[in-house]
Amino acid sequence: MALTLKEQLSSPGGILKFLVKYNTVFIFILLVIFSALISDVFFTSANITNLLKQVSGIGIISIGMLIVILTGGIDLSVGSLVALLAVTFAILVNLVVLPLAILLTIVIGFSLGSISGYLVAYQKMAPFVATLALMTIARGLGFIYSKGSPVTFKTAGGVFMSDFANNSTLGVPNIAIVFFLIVIAAMVMLRYNVFGRLIIAIGSNEEASRLSGIKVNKYKFLVYAISGALAATAAIIVASRTNLGSPNMGMSWELDAIAAVVIGGASLNGGRGTAINTLMGVLILGLISNILNLLNVPSYPQQVVKGAIIIFAVLLQRFESK
């Protein structure tokens, strides 16, 4: 039964249990405090804005990764999809009106994701294998279409997008707003929407879901398609930030997305994970890079620290499930 906050805190060992339960939030808060103490640049609006802009792209694909992982799958293709779709968007923006370019990019992302979805749901291919294949295909196609070099925005639509992506509303970067809206949508969907509940059901016990008359394949198909559409959204954002689409974008973002979801406490076996915790995971990863950058730590040691944090976060969750 759900306990109130007060009851939780006053039960024996309550504070510890509480800390462990909301560990991602606490790691996040600790990191913020630590960062603020260690660097006086950290709490400047320029830095926070920069941090939010940096995490938005990966954040959006992390939400797609979350819903795939909730069904017990994985989507390795998202990083390459970002590259291919960024190139696609840059080409489209130069060809057609902006709303159509955005729409087409998202539709193409959805369709590319559908390929993985079809292979996993209907051809019973292992998610790892199906999306690994799509990952190399998408990266290759990105290079083919861009002929290996970035495609720059040349039209008014492009200018509009790059203004949008680099400006803020009420002090919050526009692209971070897009990211937060997607997080909220995912939160609502996973809690109050039938689709969300069913993908949790499938990830938790696929056979039971099938026996309950749920169209398991349809939902498995859809999560990959949605992940593809979210990759398109991320692609539009990152391309707009830099005013171009490059086949080198999104390099190993799929790994960062998986890391964010895992730090957010999701189980790779499916059935467990929330959007808010994934948001925390994204912010934690972003914070680590940010503070290490502020401290002028070179990028290789940064990777070591990132890895250590992942291990630490997951160990903490172990502790929780006991």
Next chain:
Amino acid sequence: MKNSENDYRLEMTGISKSFGVVSVLKDVNLKVKPGEIHALLGENGAGKSTLIKILSGVHHKDTGTVRLNGQEINPKNTHEGQVLGISVVYQELSLVNDLSVAENVYLHKLGASKFWMNWDKITRDAQELLDSLGFTIDASAKVRDLSIVQKQVVEIAKALSEDTKVLVLDEPTTVFDPTDTKKLFDNLFRLKEKGISIIYISHHLDEIIKIADSVTVLRDGVDTGSMPISETDTDGIIRLMIGRDLKDLFPARNVEIGTEPVFQVKNLTARDTIVHDVSFCVRPGEVLGIAGLGGSGRTETAKLIFGADKKKSGTLILDGKEIKTKSPVDAAAFQIGFVSEDRKEEGVFLPLSIRRNISVTSFKSISGKLGFINVENEYKKVLGLIEKLNIKTPSSEVNVKNLSGGNQQKVALAKWLSIDSKVIFIDEPTRGVDVGAKIEIYNLINEVAKKGVGVVVISSDMPEIMGISDRILVMHQGTIYGELQKDQFTEENILRYSIGKRLKQQTQTI
């Protein structure tokens, strides 16, 4: 339409089904009237669950027709089956651990429902439904946190919806104690009065005699006929099931029971469960029964000893020496065995073959010095056990997930009984196992005891625990409430201790 057809709610005629080359059902007929409780019986692997799964749309029949209210139906998947009013409580627990009780109860409706969840409504409705069944379960709890008995209740609640026309229960009471079973029966009688047709599968023949109106018996995928229950009795049913008479369900034992206990437990108290101040001993060669109601702490006691749960205090003494079991690994090193009651989740590897399942616990006895497996020994051992336990399978290479429920149980048991232990705890040894195989399992238990092992059997099956034990401990609210010697074994005595009352004669003397 002819009148005679209208008499039946459900008519399955001439049903056949094969999986690959294995023919599982051959020309089977099953006819059920409205408001009838129809028992479907047969040995493990006879094809009962398969027949039901054809009805509900999990499997597809090769030949035959299925009629519901005279109309031919052909459900392609379980969703279609449900829409037609066919609800099934499957033999395998089929709940989603990460969702709430309420969501599980309405999972099938969720699949077909509108966009938004109406949390308040489904939680309220589910709570009402559970309350009306007479069980206390919080509808907003996560299924993960429920006991196995509560899970089964949720499973049953899930199958009950307003439009159920045919309700199928595939071995629903295997995890229930007598009071739970009684509650379920009261509910079934209520549904029956509403005109719902109930198909009831069970290996507890005494249950069948109590509640069923008629029976259909399957043997090796062929139906040996249907009849009103009034025209037969348990012996008659057994004859139809296995084709011969069964003499002694509980084989006689002539085992020397040692005098010095092989294993002793003193004042064992758990950290996280209700188990407290448990003390008892087992002698070599003895079969010690532990009875009690569900939730009385029997399984938890075994888990505690085995190191799967955390202890707070207490001593364990093995062969006169004090031992500590902090984890199952420790326990196994001391040759303490434990066969879990939840064999489906904890006892077998479903995607692996029977051979691999059995040999996994006995690598020591089948491998050489360098750890290479002696394949010949492995096969000898595995095939021997398959034969001894009468595991119904075309070969030892079949994956356990393709076996019938009862045969999976046998594999789990075979796996554990084939290793050498000093004490072994067996939780519900014959859950879901047919009468014929029960005898084989009792024989196997006796054989193990004969080797000088102390065998502790936890069972909710009264005749079973009285039939096989040398001594019975009865647990109540987390501790051992009473001990019964062989001459005191009666259902009444066990029940009195189970609910925390003294025995009749004793009340006078104390």
